[in-house]
Amino acid sequence: MDLRNILSEIGKTDPEVYERLSSRRNALKSFGSKVAVAALPLAVASVFNKAYGKTTSVIIDALNFALKMEYFECNFYIQANSITSLGLIPAADQPGFNAIEAHERAHVKFLISTITALGGTPFTPNYYADHTSAPPYIPLAYDYRASSNTVYAPLFNNVFSDYHTFLIAAQTFEDSHIRAVNGQMATWAGNAVFSQMQQLLATEGRHAAFIRLIRRNLGAIAAPEVPAPWINNNIPPSFPAGSSVTSGNIVLQPFYNGEENTMQSGVDISMLADTASTSGYVPVLSASAAFDEPLSQTTYNNLITPFILP
């Protein structure tokens, strides 16, 4: 098939294909008569990589990583919401957690169908048995107490019996989920998936804020944590005064490292004018809070491995 025809066909569905290629002339110049026939497949691939950045398999891999995160969160809320009779979540907050569970279930379904549509094989957690009805609840796959882990076990031991512990876990999971999806977004740049994953990110931002607001309203927050629905600096959630857990902040610090960043696209946000603030510049705390920072796939996987059963 002639490359001109290929570009023309793409142009019908993606009118910007020539802009992506910087110009039609340059694109076609690459395929002048001097290009050896044997070199053509590679050359074609390089042109399309230039236009669309990533191959489909890389896009699918990143979506599967996102799906892994959704399974992890979804199962966490299903488990918490199913034990309301034991008094974990107060009735006043229950509708909110039901909504979050519904969203995470929807995200699992959405990602499965997106990955399938792209010709990929959706990720399945360990112990996932039912491939026909696709229920996202796989209680055997996770240990949210991290009971075999020496670092997290003391922290999350009461995650499904103590509301403070549950909220701290939920906040940590939501914030790091946002950060890890954020870290994958470059993979989807230029693809239709990008906008949808951005929409998913906004929903996760809502979840994190809801949980943080409940913790703020409970008044059970110890310094140096500043009670807020957004991430100030790189401050992890704190356990309330009198809690048997005293090292919570230190243990959870790795989930928040890097959030203190104030540089965006080479611009130091804390040096931008803000006439409303006393310093005349955007306060450092706000400069960091105004942007959620990405986490790499490796960092995120290392952070949640203690919660996933082998």
Added chain:
Amino acid sequence: MKILQSSEIERVEELEKIPDPSRRRFFQLAGGMAGAGLLFAACHPVTKPTDIYLGKGDIALLNFLYVLEQLEADFYTKAVTGAYLGISSNEYLALIDVRDQEIAHREYIKSLLGPTNISKPVITNFSGVNFADRASVLQNASVLEDLVIAGFNGAAGLFTDTAYPLSFLKLVSVEGRHSAYFRDALSHNNFADTTVVDINGLNQSMPPLAVLTTAQQFLTSRFDSSNLPQ
């Protein structure tokens, strides 16, 4: 033959300065034709000489988002200055936080635009907001935040240079946090209802022009969005 009104001529002259050959050609053609005024009206039925031109392509999208962030920053500046009576310290601190974060967003986008930012001041109109009333502030803050998120989502796929949406998604999840905060403060558990999150769990997205049209209720300034990508 209809003679171009002076305001229309000024408008054309202003447009002539825009380094956009297709636009310039259009007006050269239009100027030389009988009934040019009619043609002008037909092509730009809603554009007035006083409208602020957003630019075209990525610049138009950036200026569109710049307008939204100006809107938010101004809203919270007024909300903090005229804070409602009996506001709790937590709510007051949150308003200050959000104000400074929106100013950070506004100034960030302005710095990305450099000399191509719309230098004309954007005049807001919050006459429909009662800043002395808690419910009015929270309600309107929710509306604004939801609109801005929808706008960022709608613009994300329209950029030619994907570096822009890549840098903005870091602030989109923060806008999600803002919206959830104001919605929940107004009505507990209402931080992500079905009006803003769809059946796939995805936050609402709207085309830029639809967002701008809805945002007009908070704006005195009007915009020439003729080259705003859709």
